[in-house]
Amino acid sequence: MAEKRSNEVDGAFVEEGSVAGGSFVPVLRVPAVPGLFSEEGGATVLGNKCLACGTPYFPKAAECHNPRCGESRMADCAFGGKGVIWSYSVADFPPPPPHKFDKPFKSYVIGVIDMDNGLRMVGQMVDPLEHVRVGAQVELVVDTLYHEEGKAYTSWKFKLV
């Protein structure tokens, strides 16, 4: 049986630090898009990998796109861990619908990350702009994207380590 994490209550993940009136009030964490990432045993994104050449894909690829790969043997794979910021941009205006965000809108950094596992991924940074630098090491995390109807909707993000 998996070890119970501090932010896991009755098998569901809850937001940490949700305190109202001095008592802990768990806020249920729900994936904003189901099936793309997981918090079980640490933050991962759910992609796949070609077993013939080792090329990783996220999101999942139907077949291997490596031009030097003669065969395409795809297998599901969960990717997590660390990487390095290759580039980044700042979202300093509210995204258009159907994107959702907590109001008032707060600008955030979008990082392009070269992961140690071979993926180049795009994701929101947890850290503020003044701390973000090209070349800095980050790790994949699952964090709140927005709140709605008393729930915290989550996505994968990157956090400086």
Ligand SMILES: [Zn+2]
């Ligand atoms: Zn391949």
